[in-house]
Amino acid sequence: MSRRRSCVAGAATLLGAGLSLSGCFTERQNEGARIYATHCANCHGAQGEGLQRLIPPLARADYLTKNRANLACLLRKGLQGPLVVNGVEFNQVMPAADSHLTDSQLTNLLNFVQTSWGNQGEVFTISEVSAQLEGCGVVPDSR
Amino acid sequence: MTFSFLRRTLGVSLLTLGSALLLPACTTDTTATAEAERLPFIGEREIRPRADGGPADTLYATIPAFRLTNQDGQVITNDTFAGKVYITDFFFATCPSICPKMQSELLRVYTQFKGDPRVLLLSHTIDPAHDSIPVLRDYAQRLGIQDASRWHFATASHDSIFALARAYMTAAQVDKQVPGGYAHSGAFALVDPQRRIRGVYDGMNPLEVQRLLDELPLLLQEVEQEQKAAR
Numbered sequence: 001m002s003r004r005r006s007c008v009a010g011a012a013t014l015l016g017a018g019l020s021l022s023g024c025f026t027e028r029q030n031e032g033a034r035i036y037a038t039h040c041a042n043c044h045g046a047q048g049e050g051l052q053r054l055i056p057p058l059a060r061a062d063y064l065t066k067n068r069a070n071l072a073c074l075l076r077k078g079l080q081g082p083l084v085v086n087g088v089e090f091n092q093v094m095p096a097a098d099s100h101l102t103d104s105q106l107t108n109l110l111n112f113v114q115t116s117w118g119n120q121g122e123v124f125t126i127s128e129v130s131a132q133l134e135g136c137g138v139v140p141d142s143r
Numbered sequence: 144m145t146f147s148f149l150r151r152t153l154g155v156s157l158l159t160l161g162s163a164l165l166l167p168a169c170t171t172d173t174t175a176t177a178e179a180e181r182l183p184f185i186g187e188r189e190i191r192p193r194a195d196g197g198p199a200d201t202l203y204a205t206i207p208a209f210r211l212t213n214q215d216g217q218v219i220t221n222d223t224f225a226g227k228v229y230i231t232d233f234f235f236a237t238c239p240s241i242c243p244k245m246q247s248e249l250l251r252v253y254t255q256f257k258g259d260p261r262v263l264l265l266s267h268t269i270d271p272a273h274d275s276i277p278v279l280r281d282y283a284q285r286l287g288i289q290d291a292s293r294w295h296f297a298t299a300s301h302d303s304i305f306a307l308a309r310a311y312m313t314a315a316q317v318d319k320q321v322p323g324g325y326a327h328s329g330a331f332a333l334v335d336p337q338r339r340i341r342g343v344y345d346g347m348n349p350l351e352v353q354r355l356l357d358e359l360p361l362l363l364q365e366v367e368q369e370q371k372a373a374r
Contacts, residue, residue, distance in 0.1 A: 010341075042244040053285040085158050091281075095239040095322045 003065035032112025035105055039098060046118040055092060059117035068122065072129045073136035077108055103130045146163075146273070182333075186327040192337050205338040206310050212299035213278040219265075219295055221338065224372070228362055229263040230348055230355070231332045233304075233313045236282045238317050240321045245329040245346040246286060252330065253294055255356055261363055264275035265296040267307060269315050271298045312343045331355060336366055 037046075043055045050057030058064065061084045064071065078096035082089055097106065107129045114121035186204030193199060209311060210217050232249055234242040236253035256262040272303035274282075279296040288294045298304070308315040313331040331343035331356060342358050345351040 004247055043239065045247070052250075052287045054246075054282065055243050065322050088196075093237045093239060 031105060032108035032110070033116075035101070035109045036112050036116075039101075040109075043094075048113065048119075050085075053088055053090065056083070056088070056090045058113050058119070058121060061085050064114065064119065064121050069132065070136075071110055072106055072124070072132035073138070075101075076138050077110065077136065103133065106133075108133055163170060181365060182358055182362050185332075185340040185343055197218075203339045204310075206334060206340070207244045207306070209299070209303065209307055211295070211299045213291050213295040213297045214276060214277065214283045215291040216276050217291070219297060223295070224263055224265075224336075225367075226333070227261055227263050228336065228359070228366060229265055230359075231265045231311045231313075231314050231334065232266065232330070233267045233269050233308050233311070233324065233327055235268050235325060236278050236326070237270070237323060241327075241329045241347055248346050248349065248352045249331065250286060250354060250357060252359075253288070256359065257293070259363075260364070261294075262359065264290075266294070267304050268296070268298050269304055269308065269327060271301055271304060271374050273300055295347050299305050312340060333359065333362065 040058075044050055044058050045055075048057055048059035048061075050059075056063065063083065067074070075097045079094040082091040084090070101109075104126050107124050107126045108128070110129065111123045113119065114123055152188060164232070169363060184203040188204065189202040191200045191202060198252035205351070206221070208221055213219050219355065230249070232247060249266070253264055268279065279298060283291065283294065283296045288296075299307075305315060308327070311330070311334075313328055313330045313332070315325065315327035318327075329345045331346045331352070332340050333344070336340050341362055342355060344355045
């Protein structure tokens, strides 16, 4: 039942995001892309392009390689205050990730960003993400 | 998922609403020759019977008088937009949800009409407690807007802003449950020199914004004809 529901919901997303039908059959496929579209794209842009000097880009962002060890915590806890990306200073509030996002979902999201729009960052394993999160005081995820 | 679905449904219903409003404008307006080219009047209208028994006058909803302060600290009122066509939205600087997308779409409108002084933009902050004039100036400059007289980022008292949001057909309210603390729609309103709303567009939907870009020249044409006739 829940699988059918997720398929229906997937079909709804399909209309908006133009994802392939296979999303219906393999639930986890493109999860990173879907989470990005629902949680991140409004600010960082559909192509990770950011917005002028207001929202930093993710596409080819040096920040991602320089701060690889902190990215899971950045997603989970959000960020406030100035930061520099590709030589440009930004100063906006990044909200903390939806508390419903599991470690594995964060991993898929990070890996989507690491491998999209020309990014060739080193991908993450779930245990690596969990370890990063524990390192910044996030209670381990039991799911 | 449900959210994007909802937004889509909303977009469609807005479109339907738009065309539904357009239809009566086409059928009741008997004067203009290019009827289909004329944008509808959005909002409530009042039919005022004439004493001499002639055809009743229709009064369209207009934007009330307002007094705001923009990112340069200058007072702006309805007069600031006299003879102009302008587009409004409601945002706040720390908005984590829809604002960046909405403002990037409005930036698209700005860029396209940058060279046309007849078109102005007006963004209202719905978080005046946080969005001081320096915050608004910083926001505008980070967005790449150096000339405040073309795109105003404006503030006023909380009550004034929320009353204006209603007038411009934007749903905005304090909601502690949503990220950022305010729930609001990403509607753009297109306003004519007579303070009447001539179009409402979902600023989160690039297709709706394209409709705005397509309809804006029609309104400019109408304004030009009226100004010519008045001379």
